[in-house]
Amino acid sequence: MADGSTLLSVQDLKVHFPIKGGIIAGSLGHVRAVDGVSFELKPGETLGIVGESGCGKSTLGRAVLRLIEATEGRVVWAGQDLFGLDDKTMRGQRRQMQIIFQDPLASLDPRMSVETIIGKPLRTFHPELARAEVRKRVLDTMNQVGLSPAMANRYPHEFSGGQCQRIGIARAIILKPKLLVCDEPVSALDVSIQAQIINLLMELQRSLGVSLLFISHNLAVVRHISHRVMVLYLGKVMEIAERDDFYARPLHPYSQGLIAAVPIADPRIERNRERVLLQGDIPSPINPPSGCRFRTRCPKATEICAAEEPAMRDYGQAHFAACHHIGE
Amino acid sequence: MLSTRTNAEPVAPGGDARTVLAVQDLSIQFKLPHGWVTAVDRVSFDLKQGEVVGIVGESGSGKSQILLSLMGLLASNGRCSGDARFEGQPLLNRPPKELDAIRGSAMSMIFQDPMTSLNPYMRVSDQLTEVLIAHQGKSASEALETAIEMLDRVRIPEARRRVRFYPHEFSGGMRQRVMIAMALLCKPDLLFADEPTTALDVTVQAQILELIAELARDLKTAVAIVTHDLGVIARLCDRVIVLYGGRIMEQGTIDEIFYDPKHPYTKGLLASTPRLDEQVHGALKTIPGQPRAAMGDIPGCPFEPRCPIRVEHCKAEMPVLRAGAGGRAVACHMSES
Numbered sequence: 001m002a003d004g005s006t007l008l009s010v011q012d013l014k015v016h017f018p019i020k021g022g023i024i025a026g027s028l029g030h031v032r033a034v035d036g037v038s039f040e041l042k043p044g045e046t047l048g049i050v051g052e053s054g055c056g057k058s059t060l061g062r063a064v065l066r067l068i069e070a071t072e073g074r075v076v077w078a079g080q081d082l083f084g085l086d087d088k089t090m091r092g093q094r095r096q097m098q099i100i101f102q103d104p105l106a107s108l109d110p111r112m113s114v115e116t117i118i119g120k121p122l123r124t125f126h127p128e129l130a131r132a133e134v135r136k137r138v139l140d141t142m143n144q145v146g147l148s149p150a151m152a153n154r155y156p157h158e159f160s161g162g163q164c165q166r167i168g169i170a171r172a173i174i175l176k177p178k179l180l181v182c183d184e185p186v187s188a189l190d191v192s193i194q195a196q197i198i199n200l201l202m203e204l205q206r207s208l209g210v211s212l213l214f215i216s217h218n219l220a221v222v223r224h225i226s227h228r229v230m231v232l233y234l235g236k237v238m239e240i241a242e243r244d245d246f247y248a249r250p251l252h253p254y255s256q257g258l259i260a261a262v263p264i265a266d267p268r269i270e271r272n273r274e275r276v277l278l279q280g281d282i283p284s285p286i287n288p289p290s291g292c293r294f295r296t297r298c299p300k301a302t303e304i305c306a307a308e309e310p311a312m313r314d315y316g317q318a319h320f321a322a323c324h325h326i327g328e
Numbered sequence: 329m330l331s332t333r334t335n336a337e338p339v340a341p342g343g344d345a346r347t348v349l350a351v352q353d354l355s356i357q358f359k360l361p362h363g364w365v366t367a368v369d370r371v372s373f374d375l376k377q378g379e380v381v382g383i384v385g386e387s388g389s390g391k392s393q394i395l396l397s398l399m400g401l402l403a404s405n406g407r408c409s410g411d412a413r414f415e416g417q418p419l420l421n422r423p424p425k426e427l428d429a430i431r432g433s434a435m436s437m438i439f440q441d442p443m444t445s446l447n448p449y450m451r452v453s454d455q456l457t458e459v460l461i462a463h464q465g466k467s468a469s470e471a472l473e474t475a476i477e478m479l480d481r482v483r484i485p486e487a488r489r490r491v492r493f494y495p496h497e498f499s500g501g502m503r504q505r506v507m508i509a510m511a512l513l514c515k516p517d518l519l520f521a522d523e524p525t526t527a528l529d530v531t532v533q534a535q536i537l538e539l540i541a542e543l544a545r546d547l548k549t550a551v552a553i554v555t556h557d558l559g560v561i562a563r564l565c566d567r568v569i570v571l572y573g574g575r576i577m578e579q580g581t582i583d584e585i586f587y588d589p590k591h592p593y594t595k596g597l598l599a600s601t602p603r604l605d606e607q608v609h610g611a612l613k614t615i616p617g618q619p620r621a622a623m624g625d626i627p628g629c630p631f632e633p634r635c636p637i638r639v640e641h642c643k644a645e646m647p648v649l650r651a652g653a654g655g656r657a658v659a660c661h662m663s664e665s
Contacts, residue, residue: 052529160618191386191597193619195601195613195615198602199612202611217530219604220602220603224602224607224608244607258530259604261531261534263534263557263564264559264562264604265561265586266605267562269562270562275538278531278534279535281499281501282499
């Protein structure tokens with residue numbers, strides 16, 4: 001997978017959204033969607049980003065691509081600071097980084113044929129290419145993602161959800177990007193189709209050497225596809241580790257609760273599993289709890305958790321977690 | 329059955345438990361511009377007191393329509409035939425007025441999206457007490473006390489204060505609990521749940537599943553739950569019905585279906601689900617092709633185009649759902665030998 005160098009380095013990234021309202025148009029505070037996230041991604045690596053709704057995982061993916069402006073922090077892409085780039089240079093970099101979305105049909109223009117949709121990035125970045133060459137590359141890419149080139153003249157509504165996701169993937173890879181942000185790419189698909197798309201993404205990663213930021217709430221899917229896993233809660237990283245190490249010994253109480261909550265498709269295991277139910281709901285990111293953000297739902301929380309935010313510590317084998325009570 | 333663990337056998341509700349719901353040859357059709365199409369084709373099943381049955385299938389397999397037709401809630405272009413009896417009373421094609429005597433009291437339903445099934449203009453207290461006043465003739469103050477008790481039971485903190493809230497003042501998980509509380513107010517004998525946790529986060533889903541399991545256990549409510557998540561089935565259900573293209577492919581106890589699947593679709597579904605508890609190396613197993621996009625009336629097996637073991641015969645004739653011992657049944661030409 002990796003050759004040791006770093007493709008992407010995200011440093012203390014923050015995205016705060018102002019809440020507008022009141023009688024005088026002003027700000028009533030901020031939603032701290034992403035609040036100080038750091039991680040690195042190597043070429044050809046897949047980082048799974050997991051967390052529940054409102055943890056900031058989608059915002060993080062978009063902020064890395066500058067689709068949402070970050071409030072603070074840095075994103076270093078192949079040695080250059082992305083946020084320092086002017087619009088024109090940024091546009092040039094965009095061909096290297098692409099995104100696929102959760103709702104495959106909504107992310108495709110209904111009035112464009114599949115050929116037009118998939119060829120759009122190519123025509124934008126390579127206007128010099130002859131029409132026949134664009135068509136050839138589109139048909140090649142369709143083959144690559146498992147779509148029959150015979151369907152090139154059809155429109156998105158004629159395709160099923162899984163096929164629409166393949167169209168989205170074809171559009172994302174036609175420029176041979178180095179980074180693919182996948183925002184819940186299989187969540188809207190049926191189980192039997194999910195597996196097809198996961199296999200396709202893994203196959204493309206091998207053949208193209210692309211890095212994936214794989215955002216998902218599905219811990220089983222993330223286990224299958226990722227090299228490393230990062231757990232977010234209310235805009236903060238709780239834990240980040242190599243995949244096998246993470247699932248073998250989740251250290252953070254939130255990661256443990258999250259894994260325990262996922263039902264496993266095996267009745268005997270389910271009957272014998274210990275039920276560690278996390279209580280309550282996720283607090284509002286407008287007014288996150290003091291200290292450790294997870295403390296209001298944490299079975300191990302003590303006074304120190306309210307007073308002091310736990311630092312990210314290394315527990316060996318590049319396994320990092322932020323909790324005052326690990327190893328007690 | 330071999331199991332190395334203790335207490336590993338399912339605690340199935342007693343074999344002599346009372347049958348609450350009996351569905352026989354239920355078919356559902358919808359009128360589309362080009363004519364009537366069949367969404368559900370001759371589905372039969374029973375539900376006993378305290379039993380939790382899962383109905384699993386892909387989108388468009390007709391799983392939600394089964395529940396809607398039993399509740400008398402089919403869309404206006406839909407029609408159903410066959411027979412369905414709740415405690416002996418017929419359910420299908422009854423006038424809404426007659427159904428209202430049991431809907432919301434003896435039989436109720438939880439939907440996937442609580443925001444669209446709660447009235448945003450009414451306080452939760454009014455929505456909850458309405459049912460009790462209408463069905464049980466309680467006074468407003470008695471009804472309010474019962475409503476608060478039920479909110480407590482579904483673990484809404486500070487129920488006495490929050491009963492005055494409007495739906496938007498609750499989080500998604502809380503709203504789902506409010507809807508469950510509403511469905512349970514009259515202690516129904518039969519509860520339908522249509523993807524009740526699909527819109528929720530996993531930690532909240534775990535809480536809601538626990539709550540439904542408690543009901544079946546403590547109040548002996550019979551539950552039919554529609555889901556696409558095999559994990560939810562394994563955690564919550566006693567029996568499973570596997571649907572594809574509007575027809576039952578296979579049914580049985582969860583142990584039969586998970587450990588000894590007979591139908592190629594069930595096998596494919598189980599094999600293509602990534603597991604949280606084990607590392608699958610290499611590619612996931614897949615079911616090739618796409619789910620049937622348009623329901624049509626076809627003579628053969630709906631799974632035939634995607635089936636790895638199909639033979640010529642499968643296209644021409646739908647295999648009969650053959651029942652074995654204890655409710656186990658499979659509809660496949662190739663499993664009949």
